[in-house]
Amino acid sequence: MALYSRVSGSVGMITLQNPPVNALSAAVRQGIVDMMHRALSEPEVKSVVICGQNGKFCGGADIREFGAKMTGPPLVPMVHLIEAASKPVVAAIEGIALGGGLELALSCHYRIAHSKATLGFPEVALGLLPGAGGTQRLPRLIGVPAALDLITTGRHVTAAEARQLGIVDEVTDLNAVDAAVKFAQSVTGKSLDARRISTYPCPRPPDLDAIFERAMQQVRRSARGAIAPGTCVQAVHAAVTLPYAKGMERERELFSLLFTSGQARALQYYFFAQRAVSRWSTANGARWDTSKPRPVRKAAVIGLGTMGRGITVSLAQAGFSVVAVETQEQQLSEAKQAVSGMLERGAKRRGVPLAHDKIKYSCSVQAVADVDLVIEAVFEDMALKKTVFQQLSAICKPGVLLCTNTSGLDIDELASQTQSPELVVGMHFFAPAHVMQLLEVVYGPRSSPEVVATAMQMGKKMGKVSVAVGNCRGFVGNRMLKPYLEQAFFLLEEGATPEQVDQVLEEFGFAMGVFKVSDLSGLDVGWKVRKSDGLVSPASTGTSARIRGGSRYSPLGDLLCERGRFGQKTGRGWYQYDKPGGRVAKPDPWLHGFLEEYRAQHGLVARHIDHQEVLERCLYALINEGFQILQDGIAAGPEDIDVIYVLGYGWPRHRGGPMFYAGQVGLDKVVERLEHYQQIHPDVPGLQPCSLLRKLAASGNPAIHKWREVIQKPRSQL
Numbered sequence: 001m002a003l004y005s006r007v008s009g010s011v012g013m014i015t016l017q018n019p020p021v022n023a024l025s026a027a028v029r030q031g032i033v034d035m036m037h038r039a040l041s042e043p044e045v046k047s048v049v050i051c052g053q054n055g056k057f058c059g060g061a062d063i064r065e066f067g068a069k070m071t072g073p074p075l076v077p078m079v080h081l082i083e084a085a086s087k088p089v090v091a092a093i094e095g096i097a098l099g100g101g102l103e104l105a106l107s108c109h110y111r112i113a114h115s116k117a118t119l120g121f122p123e124v125a126l127g128l129l130p131g132a133g134g135t136q137r138l139p140r141l142i143g144v145p146a147a148l149d150l151i152t153t154g155r156h157v158t159a160a161e162a163r164q165l166g167i168v169d170e171v172t173d174l175n176a177v178d179a180a181v182k183f184a185q186s187v188t189g190k191s192l193d194a195r196r197i198s199t200y201p202c203p204r205p206p207d208l209d210a211i212f213e214r215a216m217q218q219v220r221r222s223a224r225g226a227i228a229p230g231t232c233v234q235a236v237h238a239a240v241t242l243p244y245a246k247g248m249e250r251e252r253e254l255f256s257l258l259f260t261s262g263q264a265r266a267l268q269y270y271f272f273a274q275r276a277v278s279r280w281s282t283a284n285g286a287r288w289d290t291s292k293p294r295p296v297r298k299a300a301v302i303g304l305g306t307m308g309r310g311i312t313v314s315l316a317q318a319g320f321s322v323v324a325v326e327t328q329e330q331q332l333s334e335a336k337q338a339v340s341g342m343l344e345r346g347a348k349r350r351g352v353p354l355a356h357d358k359i360k361y362s363c364s365v366q367a368v369a370d371v372d373l374v375i376e377a378v379f380e381d382m383a384l385k386k387t388v389f390q391q392l393s394a395i396c397k398p399g400v401l402l403c404t405n406t407s408g409l410d411i412d413e414l415a416s417q418t419q420s421p422e423l424v425v426g427m428h429f430f431a432p433a434h435v436m437q438l439l440e441v442v443y444g445p446r447s448s449p450e451v452v453a454t455a456m457q458m459g460k461k462m463g464k465v466s467v468a469v470g471n472c473r474g475f476v477g478n479r480m481l482k483p484y485l486e487q488a489f490f491l492l493e494e495g496a497t498p499e500q501v502d503q504v505l506e507e508f509g510f511a512m513g514v515f516k517v518s519d520l521s522g523l524d525v526g527w528k529v530r531k532s533d534g535l536v537s538p539a540s541t542g543t544s545a546r547i548r549g550g551s552r553y554s555p556l557g558d559l560l561c562e563r564g565r566f567g568q569k570t571g572r573g574w575y576q577y578d579k580p581g582g583r584v585a586k587p588d589p590w591l592h593g594f595l596e597e598y599r600a601q602h603g604l605v606a607r608h609i610d611h612q613e614v615l616e617r618c619l620y621a622l623i624n625e626g627f628q629i630l631q632d633g634i635a636a637g638p639e640d641i642d643v644i645y646v647l648g649y650g651w652p653r654h655r656g657g658p659m660f661y662a663g664q665v666g667l668d669k670v671v672e673r674l675e676h677y678q679q680i681h682p683d684v685p686g687l688q689p690c691s692l693l694r695k696l697a698a699s700g701n702p703a704i705h706k707w708r709e710v711i712q713k714p715r716s717q718l
């Protein structure tokens with residue numbers, strides 16, 4: 001709702017009230033309309049201030065209402081009522097003015113912002129455009145290039161930048177509401193003719209066509225199939241080419257197109273999913289709201305290779321004191337140099353405070369004796385990690401959390417090496433650890449609730465989205481990756497090429513197809529894991545070469561590694577590169593010949609594989625594993641899996657995540673297609689739909705937020 005009060009006798013104050021962000025719910029919109037009429041009808045009131053309760057102006061349309069039937073006054077007539085008012089209306093912007101909140105502010109005649117406020121049009125991230133005149137007013141106010149930048153990227157600007165761009169009239173370090181009241185009094189009685197943005201002509205720079213062409217190219221490059229950014233460009237184009245009223249009509253048309261698209265639904269689901277994962281629960285009943293995190297001031301990182309360096313940077317930037325440990329002087333000095341460079345680049349590019357003084361380097365593990373938490377990031381080798389955990393358990397003070405960055409080893413086995421297994425959890429960061437936003441917090445059967453809570457909170461403080469997951473081989477993300485990769489290999493055996501598979505996945509929206517990603521990460525990484533699992537056989541011919549444990553296996557990746565083709569680092573992998581370390585993947589005729597030879601050797605006849613088969617076999621096998629993970633209780637809900645896949649594995653955000661996507665496709669259809677492929681390729685593992693997927697499909701494809709009701713039934717019933 002909105003409260004009305006009279007300040008200093010002549011200023012009508014309208015205060016938005018809808019915690020937590022004063023979003024424009026039906027009740028708030030109704031309140032604004034009613035209170036505007038009241039302020040305009042009271043003769044003593046000479047001017048109006050609009051502000052938000054609890055230091056937040058407005059977070060925009062109430063996203064919680066998007067799925068429901070629209071009630072209350074629409075936003076567009078509301079902003080027109082404000083702009084057309086005969087008394088000056090001043091927006092007092094504290095905290096945030098986002099989306100519809102900024103549109104509300106732009107309909108006011110003046111805007112006063114607190115210096116700590118942020119403003120922006122984040123609608124594009126929700127698959128929308130600013131649909132209450134934002135695309136028509138902003139270019140009129142700040143010009144086309146700046147408006148295109150803000151609307152197509154959704155980036156938030158500080159009050160200082162907003163002042164520079166001309167979005168706000170004044171910035172204050174003092175109380176913005178008091179400043180707005182004073183301002184409102186000072187403009188009482190002044191003409192408002194020049195203050196109504198909708199009446200401004202839209203600036204037309206001479207190189208207009210080139211500006212729009214560039215903007216379109218830019219969004220095409222970055223959008224990867226998302227339709228909102230390009231539609232935002234079209235809406236701004238309407239502001240330049242049409243009169244205001246016609247531009248508003250066009251904005252409405254384009255908004256409706258986006259609003260009813262599956263992409264907007266997926267992005268809005270994802271918005272709430274990302275917040276839902278912080279309300280974590282574990283399979284043995286620990287929960288976010290009953291588990292208190294422990295204080296952590298000082299942390300240690302053991303092993304300063306690729307991951308340890310990024311983790312050190314991330315910890316220091318978040319304000320933790322860090323003890324960084326390597327075994328040899330030489331490695332330590334290389335790591336020190338690399339970490340310094342990363343900190344400096346962070347400071348230069350993102351304005352993160354330099355944190356060199358937060359880090360102490362050491363070659364001795366004894367240096368961690370007084371820390372509160374340790375993150376181990378040594379080689380992925382169980383024997384080595386066990387030794388390190390035994391050492392840590394002996395050296396660290398009592399009560400210290402011992403965390404491992406392992407990509408998939410058994411947390412419980414590591415915990416059993418220590419005197420306090422309840423203090424052990426996985427903190428699985430993603431490379432590069434100082435950039436990637438995802439953290440899987442892996443709890444073992446013995447991890448204590450407060451230790452899980454501490455790791456979750458540490459992740460948040462480091463700017464990560466932390467997702468709590470159970471302990472199993474590969475946890476959630478890497479476990480689902482296995483069947484996805486396997487299908488891709490099988491498709492090559494059956495006649496596809498890496499280029500064809502990658503193209504299908506990139507058209508779906510992945511930034512890189514599976515083979516390009518493998519080349520980037522290094523094919524030797526998976527090879528080492530397969531070797532230690534006893535999967536890599538010296539016999540590369542005969543039937544046994546393609547069978548492991550009774551199931552079909554593709555040794556293609558192993559064969560490439562045997563030939564020294566490790567991907568980008570060696571200049572050859574699934575693709576060729578101009579030099580070792582090269583980044584531009586080119587199809588490799590050698591690889592095509594090699595595949596032909598391989599098929600001939602194994603009696604495989606290449607067949608035509610279409611787009612649909614590539615997509616369905618790769619994605620549905622991954623999705624099927626996701627359902628198995630839910631069934632096993634490794635992830636608490638589909639949101640956890642979706643957030644992991646979007647933030648850690650490049651799943652296109654506008655498709656919500658693999659579990660949301662499965663729901664959109666229809667779970668019955670996913671089951672039917674998996675069964676279809678299973679029938680045709682009975683030897684291919686990973687295509688048998690799991691019981692939870694079957695059960696959900698049979699119960700009529702329920703909405704994703706209802707899945708938990710089925711999941712929470714005893715597993716024996718699945």
Ligand SMILES: CCCCCCCC(=O)CC(=O)SCCNC(=O)CCNC(=O)[C@H](O)C(C)(C)COP(=O)(O)OP(=O)(O)OC[C@H]1O[C@@H](n2cnc3c(N)ncnc32)[C@H](O)[C@@H]1OP(=O)(O)O
Nearest residue numbers: 020023059060061062063064098099100122130131132275
């Ligand atoms: C047919 C209709 C025609 C309508 C035409 C209008 C077209 C439009 O112009 C449409 C819009 O306005 S779309 C909305 C634009 N606004 C946004 O995208 C802001 C989204 N929120 C944020 O960025 C951060 O929450 C924010 C920066 C605000 C705060 O971040 P924090 O990290 O401090 O906190 P969070 O954990 O993210 O959020 C706190 C709680 O607030 C909930 N929330 C945030 N924004 C909301 C919003 N706009 N509507 C409803 N709930 C919202 C958020 O879910 C979280 O809730 P809990 O998880 O329950 O605590």
Ligand SMILES: NC(=O)C1=CN([C@@H]2O[C@H](COP(=O)(O)OP(=O)(O)OC[C@H]3O[C@@H](n4cnc5c(N)ncnc54)[C@H](O)[C@@H]3O)[C@@H](O)[C@H]2O)C=CC1
Nearest residue numbers: 303304305306307308326327377378379380405406407431
């Ligand atoms: N590289 C990646 O993309 C990811 C790796 N991980 C996991 O992170 C861990 C580390 O991986 P990377 O950083 O890639 O390995 P890396 O090989 O780059 O670095 C490992 C570092 O540990 C050091 N080290 C070995 N034994 C040590 C000991 N006893 N004490 C102190 N330092 C020691 C080595 O000198 C080396 O610098 C592994 O468990 C890996 O599975 C997790 C996520 C992603």
